[in-house]
Amino acid sequence: MALSPHTTQSGFTLPSIHSFPPFFTKQVNLATQATVTEHWTKLILSYARHKRLFTIRVEDAQKAGNDWDEILRNERINRSLPPSHLSYILNDMVSKNLAMYDPPKQTGSVLLYWRSPEEWAETLYDWVSSSGQLNTIMTFLDITDPPVQTPLSGLPLTILRRAIGVLQKTNRAQMIAITEGEGVRFFGGR
Structure with missing residues (x-):
């Protein structure tokens, strides 16, 4: 099989390295593993952005039929990412502040920063400004579950709190x- 990009059913384009069998195994050579981890990190974050996924769990590598199947498995070459390798990648992402363990004090599930908290803050502020809601009090539910879909719809509260911070x-x-719980007031001016 030639190494070439492949478009998934959801319309996401997998890079050609996804067709390379060693991509799915942890490498002994540290420099090679660092490169593989970097490719997996980019792949996970870009796929999460494409599908608007915020969480990935180590168990997603074990169980078929989840939101991550398109990238954690490659049926064309009969490969899947082992849970231990995914755990290693997620740990690396957390150490580089590209993800955070959620809930804290465990290492099996992370929230992904396909946008950094700073980028989410700007997205939030731009949305509040453009919707004319400066100097009003909004609940977290108003922001993450508005009647009309926005870039902030479905945003996990942990990421929302960081963006507000x-x-x-x-x-x-x-x-x-x-x-009603937690709220926030936004002020004009930058």
């Missing part, structure tokens, strides 16, 4: 306790 440091937002 970024905005707080620049005096563009303030967290507020409200009867």
Whole structure:
């Protein structure tokens, strides 16, 4: 089989390295493994962005039929990423601040930063500004589950809190306790 990009059923284009059998095994040579890990990291983050996935678990490499099958398995070459290799990759991503363990104090599940908290902060602020909601109080639910789909729809609360934290440091937002739970007020000016 020739090494060439492949488009999945969801329309995602897998890089040609995804057709290279050793890509799916942990490499003994540290430099080679670092390169493989870097390719897997880019692949995981770009696929997560494509499908709007926020979480990946080590068990996703074990069980077929999940959101990650298109990249964790390659039926064309009869390969799949072993859970131990995925765990190694996720640990590397956490160490480089490209993901975070969620829930904390475990290593089997991570939240992915296919946008950094700083990028989410700018996306959030731009959306609030363009929708005319500066200087109003919004609940977290207003932001992550609005009646009309937005770039923030479905955003995990952990990432939302981090994005708000970024905005707080620049005096563009303030967290507020409200009867409906948690809320935030956004201020004008950059």
